[in-house]
Amino acid sequence: MPVHTVKDVNDLDTKVPPHLQHVSISNLKLTSDCLHRSVKGKVVQKGPVVSCRQREYLLKAVIQGEDPQQRSASQHASINVIFFGTLAKDFSQSVSQGDIILLAGFTISKSPSEQTDKLHPCHLEMSGPDACVHVCPSAGSSSSGSTTSEPKYTYIPLSELKPRSIVNVYGVVTFFKQPFPTKGTDYCSTLKITDQSNAKVGCTIFSEKLEDHPKIFRVGDIIRLHRVKAQMFNGSMTLLTTLGWSTITFDGMIDSPVEPRTSSRTFHFDEADKHTVEALRQWAASQSLLTSESTVPLSSVQPKMYFDLTCQLLSKACMDSRCILLKVWDGTECGHSLLNVAAAPDALEGESTCFQDQQNMTANILVYDNHLEVARMLQPGMFLRLYNLHAVPQTPPGQPPDVPQHLVFHLHGGTSYGRGLRSIPSDSPDLQSLKRVLESHAEKQAAEAEVNDGTLLDVWYTPPETVVEHTTKDPGEADTEDFYTVQTCDHSLQQVSLAHVKTSIPPVVCHVQARVKSYQPQKLYQCLKLFCPQCKTVKDVPDDESIAQVFEEALRSSNQPCSEHWAVTSSADSHQLDRTVTMHMSCDMVLDNTHLQMIFLQGVTLDEMCIISGSHKNLVPVCSGEDRRMRLLDLSAPFLFCGDKRYYGCEHCSQSSFVDPVVSGVDVWDEQNVAKALGVQLMQYMLLLQFELEDETGTLDALLWEDAERFFNVSSAETSANQELQDRVQNIMDRIHPSGSSMAERPWLALCLSVYTVEENGRTQVCYQITNTETRGNL
Numbered sequence: 076m077p078v079h080t081v082k083d084v085n086d087l088d089t090k091v092p093p094h095l096q097h098v099s100i101s102n103l104k105l106t107s108d109c110l111h112r113s114v115k116g117k118v119v120q121k122g123p124v125v126s127c128r129q130r131e132y133l134l135k136a137v138i139q140g141e142d143p144q145q146r147s148a149s150q151h152a153s154i155n156v157i158f159f160g161t162l163a164k165d166f167s168q169s170v171s172q173g174d175i176i177l178l179a180g181f182t183i184s185k186s187p188s189e190q191t192d193k194l195h196p197c198h199l200e201m202s203g204p205d206a207c208v209h210v211c212p213s214a215g216s217s218s219s220g221s222t223t224s225e226p227k228y229t230y231i232p233l234s235e236l237k238p239r240s241i242v243n244v245y246g247v248v249t250f251f252k253q254p255f256p257t258k259g260t261d262y263c264s265t266l267k268i269t270d271q272s273n274a275k276v277g278c279t280i281f282s283e284k285l286e287d288h289p290k291i292f293r294v295g296d297i298i299r300l301h302r303v304k305a306q307m308f309n310g311s312m313t314l315l316t317t318l319g320w321s322t323i324t325f326d327g328m329i330d331s332p333v334e335p336r337t338s339s340r341t342f343h344f345d346e347a348d349k350h351t352v353e354a355l356r357q358w359a360a361s362q363s364l365l366t367s368e369s370t371v372p373l374s375s376v377q378p379k380m381y382f383d384l385t386c387q388l389l390s391k392a393c394m395d396s397r398c399i400l401l402k403v404w405d406g407t408e409c410g411h412s413l414l415n416v417a418a419a420p421d422a423l424e425g426e427s428t429c430f431q432d433q434q435n436m437t438a439n440i441l442v443y444d445n446h447l448e449v450a451r452m453l454q455p456g457m458f459l460r461l462y463n464l465h466a467v468p469q470t471p472p473g474q475p476p477d478v479p480q481h482l483v484f485h486l487h488g489g490t491s492y493g494r495g496l497r498s499i500p501s502d503s504p505d506l507q508s509l510k511r512v513l514e515s516h517a518e519k520q521a522a523e524a525e526v527n528d529g530t531l532l533d534v535w536y537t538p539p540e541t542v543v544e545h546t547t548k549d550p551g552e553a554d555t556e557d558f559y560t561v562q563t564c565d566h567s568l569q570q571v572s573l574a575h576v577k578t579s580i581p582p583v584v585c586h587v588q589a590r591v592k593s594y595q596p597q598k599l600y601q602c603l604k605l606f607c608p609q610c611k612t613v614k615d616v617p618d619d620e621s622i623a624q625v626f627e628e629a630l631r632s633s634n635q636p637c638s639e640h641w642a643v644t645s646s647a648d649s650h651q652l653d654r655t656v657t658m659h660m661s662c663d664m665v666l667d668n669t670h671l672q673m674i675f676l677q678g679v680t681l682d683e684m685c686i687i688s689g690s691h692k693n694l695v696p697v698c699s700g701e702d703r704r705m706r707l708l709d710l711s712a713p714f715l716f717c718g719d720k721r722y723y724g725c726e727h728c729s730q731s732s733f734v735d736p737v738v739s740g741v742d743v744w745d746e747q748n749v750a751k752a753l754g755v756q757l758m759q760y761m762l763l764l765q766f767e768l769e770d771e772t773g774t775l776d777a778l779l780w781e782d783a784e785r786f787f788n789v790s791s792a793e794t795s796a797n798q799e800l801q802d803r804v805q806n807i808m809d810r811i812h813p814s815g816s817s818m819a820e821r822p823w824l825a826l827c828l829s830v831y832t833v834e835e836n837g838r839t840q841v842c843y844q845i846t847n848t849e850t851r852g853n854l
Contacts, residue, residue: 122502180205234272253495295327390425392418406512425455444488491619564847574772730754
């Protein structure tokens, strides 16, 4: 065996053959004599075993010189090492990250990834009968099956879980969401798993550190969980993390290396675990749980499509406080023109994308809200996977409406449908085909970057060099129109201070000039509210997770199709679950040939409703009671889906039970007429913000809601489903209150303030509201 283990680091110098002369990593050169030479260092990176074309197996590692003085004095103290053949497999099984190793019998070659990884300009190749490795395991390393003193673990089939028991389990991932911040200090990730028992179990994982969450890349991955608690939730078995829990994950593809993914330095993994993973892979393949193509290339993307994308990050820029631009490519040419989102040159981090732009290969991705934290940690050159990415058609800025639309990509806020993004390790087996595609383009772009050894294409990808420099903007094109506000009322009032406003006797209207010291909510998607014009109730717009729970509850409690004398009914079995999807239409509307203008759907999930609503105007989700009469779902969920828009009813003012819809005499079915026919009090969308205003005399809290649409020049209802309008609101707030700015840097706003009183709990309170004010100028 060419890998030899010693117990003490000093033995690396005393027990190795005496004819080997030690040479430091920083002193290695292409012309160095490798015969009878040895190199010692610490393993700082270890990749998986990869199957390649010319040689059977290949593994890449990075070792770092042990001498601190050498590391500080030289930038070439770390070097790539490539192991070939059986030595690659032996190294993978016997050596862990953090171990100290001594190498002999190596050859030196020029590193093709020097510009990318900034390591030593050469790399070492370990192959042939003379190559050998001496390893001293670190105190915390745990290699496969080498720690016999560790306890054996018992794994419970998912079908045998008992409530309130602490268990260890294996499973195949059938659904997952990337970690998202909770209201506390933890991050939460959710997933669903199954195993050979065919039981399906949900898992909820909490941890303060993102790196401790499972490293799941796609459906079909294998996960192992230790010390998790089983409990019943809404009639289903669920696993929750407890004190001391741990997890490791594995690629779910058959024949890929069984390499654990984990941030932990210590974990138990032996031959029995390996057999368990391989058995789950075989079973998952037989159940078609792992698709052959988990992501969609840019060449196959269509407008308005939601898809997963695997790509490489070329550059990025922070656009504003809630949006980051990512410029990525996957080496394929999109069939539709791609929009080039402009960013300030000083804000752009990474290489020029001119080469990719010319080939229509650069995807511009706008990342929003809860995904910003992950996006900020990304570095150009990383490989990414984005989930539930939205291809949005958009007219290029400054072009007439008849110009063909280009595609820009949005990663919207929230975690619905598994939406999120994560980096993928560069040595992941999933990336090998992508790297080969990117490498072929790199060769076209820079012939001098040619790599002679074709086997290294399976390990490295050298990003393309800049071939065209950024062009600078002509000074004559500079923006000259300022941002400002105007008072649109007819009041002939003299401007007063905020201190004067606070002493005014309501009701009164005042004109002021002030700056915005702060505003709430900071996450502007939370400023969109639902308002009942009848009972004046204001509530938050529910998130997709809450709505999905309402749909799932309806599925559990409503098994039989509705039976209504006024409706024509048709049913179809769902291809995914053991349930029936039923469609109901009004008999009168069928006779009038208007039946497709309002359809009642029963037995669908939220995901299915969203897909169907993309091609139908008015869809009403319903369920059946014990008497098989039709009922609306709980009004905490939308009662009407119309394309991308959702409409809600007031739980207090709507009828408590469903009645026969009144469909006669209606020419156009819009949300108003649908609500009237169903006996629902339609809630209105509104924008609600609170500003803390400041001038030389003090501060004052003022609401913006009744005239918020005028202030932002948007429709609240349209803003609920239109990303461009949401961006407009954000852009205005960024001009009013730039991120990281001082008060002196913020603009003065001319505002009309209404002073009035409200009665609450028997007490009279003076309130202030911004009215009759518009924002204008350059955004």
